[in-house]
Amino acid sequence: MQDFEIQAYPELWRELDMDLERFDKARQMLGTAYAKTFLSQANRPQKMAYFDKMISEIFGGRVEELMQAKKEGRPVVGTFCVYIPEEIVVAADGVCVGLCGGSQGSVPDAEKILPRNICPMVKSAFGFKAGRICPYFQAVDFVYGETTCDAKKKTWEILDRLVPTYVMEIPQMKKERDRVLWLEEVKDFKAKIEEVSGKTISSGQLAEAIKIINGKRLALQRLTRLRAASPAPISGKDALLIEQIAFYDEPVRFAAKVNELCDELDDRIANGEGAFPPEALRVMVSGTPMALPNWKIHNLVESAGAVIVGEESCIGTRYFKDCITEGSQEMDEQLAALTDRYMRIDCSCFTPNDERVTQVLQEYKDSAAQGILHYSLQFCHTYNIEEIKIREACQREGIPYLSIESDYSPEDIGQLQTRIEAFLEQIGG
Amino acid sequence: MYIGVDLGSRTVKMAVWDGERLVEHRIEPSGFEPHRQAEKMIADYRAKVVVATGYGRHLAAGHFADAVITEIKAHARGIFHEFPGCATIVDVGGQDSKVISLDAAGRVSNFQMNDKCAAGTGRFLEIMAASLAYTLEEFGRAALTADQEVLINSMCTVFAESEVISMKNRGIARDRIARAVHSSVADRLAGMLARLGHGDPVAFSGGVARNPCMVELLEKRLPRVLVPELPDITGALGAALHGTGI
Ligand code: SF4
Numbered sequence A: 001m002q003d004f005e006i007q008a009y010p011e012l013w014r015e016l017d018m019d020l021e022r023f024d025k026a027r028q029m030l031g032t033a034y035a036k037t038f039l040s041q042a043n044r045p046q047k048m049a050y051f052d053k054m055i056s057e058i059f060g061g062r063v064e065e066l067m068q069a070k071k072e073g074r075p076v077v078g079t080f081c082v083y084i085p086e087e088i089v090v091a092a093d094g095v096c097v098g099l100c101g102g103s104q105g106s107v108p109d110a111e112k113i114l115p116r117n118i119c120p121m122v123k124s125a126f127g128f129k130a131g132r133i134c135p136y137f138q139a140v141d142f143v144y145g146e147t148t149c150d151a152k153k154k155t156w157e158i159l160d161r162l163v164p165t166y167v168m169e170i171p172q173m174k175k176e177r178d179r180v181l182w183l184e185e186v187k188d189f190k191a192k193i194e195e196v197s198g199k200t201i202s203s204g205q206l207a208e209a210i211k212i213i214n215g216k217r218l219a220l221q222r223l224t225r226l227r228a229a230s231p232a233p234i235s236g237k238d239a240l241l242i243e244q245i246a247f248y249d250e251p252v253r254f255a256a257k258v259n260e261l262c263d264e265l266d267d268r269i270a271n272g273e274g275a276f277p278p279e280a281l282r283v284m285v286s287g288t289p290m291a292l293p294n295w296k297i298h299n300l301v302e303s304a305g306a307v308i309v310g311e312e313s314c315i316g317t318r319y320f321k322d323c324i325t326e327g328s329q330e331m332d333e334q335l336a337a338l339t340d341r342y343m344r345i346d347c348s349c350f351t352p353n354d355e356r357v358t359q360v361l362q363e364y365k366d367s368a369a370q371g372i373l374h375y376s377l378q379f380c381h382t383y384n385i386e387e388i389k390i391r392e393a394c395q396r397e398g399i400p401y402l403s404i405e406s407d408y409s410p411e412d413i414g415q416l417q418t419r420i421e422a423f424l425e426q427i428g429g
Numbered sequence B: 001m002y003i004g005v006d007l008g009s010r011t012v013k014m015a016v017w018d019g020e021r022l023v024e025h026r027i028e029p030s031g032f033e034p035h036r037q038a039e040k041m042i043a044d045y046r047a048k049v050v051v052a053t054g055y056g057r058h059l060a061a062g063h064f065a066d067a068v069i070t071e072i073k074a075h076a077r078g079i080f081h082e083f084p085g086c087a088t089i090v091d092v093g094g095q096d097s098k099v100i101s102l103d104a105a106g107r108v109s110n111f112q113m114n115d116k117c118a119a120g121t122g123r124f125l126e127i128m129a130a131s132l133a134y135t136l137e138e139f140g141r142a143a144l145t146a147d148q149e150v151l152i153n154s155m156c157t158v159f160a161e162s163e164v165i166s167m168k169n170r171g172i173a174r175d176r177i178a179r180a181v182h183s184s185v186a187d188r189l190a191g192m193l194a195r196l197g198h199g200d201p202v203a204f205s206g207g208v209a210r211n212p213c214m215v216e217l218l219e220k221r222l223p224r225v226l227v228p229e230l231p232d233i234t235g236a237l238g239a240a241l242h243g244t245g246i
């Protein structure tokens, strides 16, 4: 196995008031898991080197950049959901970081306070703050939550005791009056960011920010399209990793690096090279977010020899499938365009949400997948219930389908492995 | 000779197929290293192909097996061989229970497994038998002849066990409690089948299919239930049959 170390920054961590000893253990464990899960893969694209580096600098290099931004008086905002409009933060020259919530390690910290039977992502994220074991959580000026699911919106009230937490009201339906509400919320959000940064956002700055974030989304769309090739030019694990990094990297640099990787993938496709052999079965994943470092499902599927060719998920296409219409230099128009874009997100917290069923089927076709694996985090009621409609649609279309509900603990790995292998046997005939 | 070995959590099962019939079968405890146990069991036969299935299948692949298939495929293969045209399988093993839909050619078209919980598995029955001081055989027989039924509400092993204890303390007859435990498992299996949207007939495989009360209770809930002569061997037989195509 290749050596891999996540760089340690004890000075910085002390400055951030972290639990040093525990955190250092977490750092070593993550390094080992990363080497085993990622570096051991055959035929990786060379340009993954940048993303490997982003992981090795996850607890230091990138955090230093955030601290630098703070010193310059730029706002640093932590988020948990793809509904928070990062364009507005970027327009104020601020930094938006998606906070992690994908580790079993921080769940016990959360369970000292929160109920056990809620979503592991909420518990993990909360635990990172409660245990002081996430440098990003320590570095942000404040956190922005939203009223999507019950687990989140009630947790914000408790999280607010540990770190200032503001909440955007996300409507539950998509009627005209919901859009009006959301637009108001977007305006409030902008006002809050302006207050913190002490600057008024101009329409020129917003136009520029929209372009920047569109650029990031377009790069990720390009990556998704390339994954449709056979043989798949990149593993699902690597693609998921990139989608996860999208939430905390500097957006302009990130987009450039994704595009460089895509150039390499173009060449690979032209030469018929793949990360997996052409006969590898192709699976698409659909469902709840897979926050860093949650690689459980991808790891199981790809260890069984199949390749994952798409994620219909918040850490996946739900984050980047839509762009904001550019061109306007008029604030009201821009905010309206922004609102329209965000209203198109098909999160299961909305009702009805039938667009998502259509989207899943479309992505299945586009990615040339041979089966759909629905993944729902344990206790996520909205996705678990909406799963019924996805299942019915797959039955109707004759798409091989497997539904998995799981959390971050390793205890169900053996059973999941059996179910996934049986699913692949079913697809393979 | 085609050999199938099913390396389960409690026992290792072996089936030897000579190309036309099942010529031998054996069941041994898994022991600490199921793959060593399996290796010992197959040593006496000159196998052409060895196919492994069950929880220990990958370990077996590293040591002696020529191929591995999941329990789900193995059961499908084994059952369809015994009951051609069978549409659905309920398999209740030591650690898990599964329901499997088959297409007209006997291929797996859909399946479901119990979530990470012992309820509705052989293990659940064992724990409940022990807390009522029955052996497994006595447990099934007593439940079969109980004259009246009480109801267990809990599906969780831990809660069900405390429910059983409180029933004991209320002086409810042991055989009635045994029947209630069986009914709760049967209800759970019927629920899994309903979710799967199953077709008929339904075959019942796995070690628990030897329990006469479980068979009777499933028959009450389903139009037609088929039980193979050697329900524990189904997976091993399916694996051996898979070997003929390699
Ligand atoms: S699932 Fe819904 S609430 Fe959760 S991150 Fe995605 S969009 Fe936000």
Ligand code: SF4
Pocket (backbone or CB within 6 Å): A119, A120, A121, A122, A148, A149, A150, A151, A152, A288, A289, A349, A377, A379, A380, A381, A382, A383
């Ligand atoms: S996965 Fe579901 S339960 Fe968890 S935070 Fe998202 S919407 Fe809420």
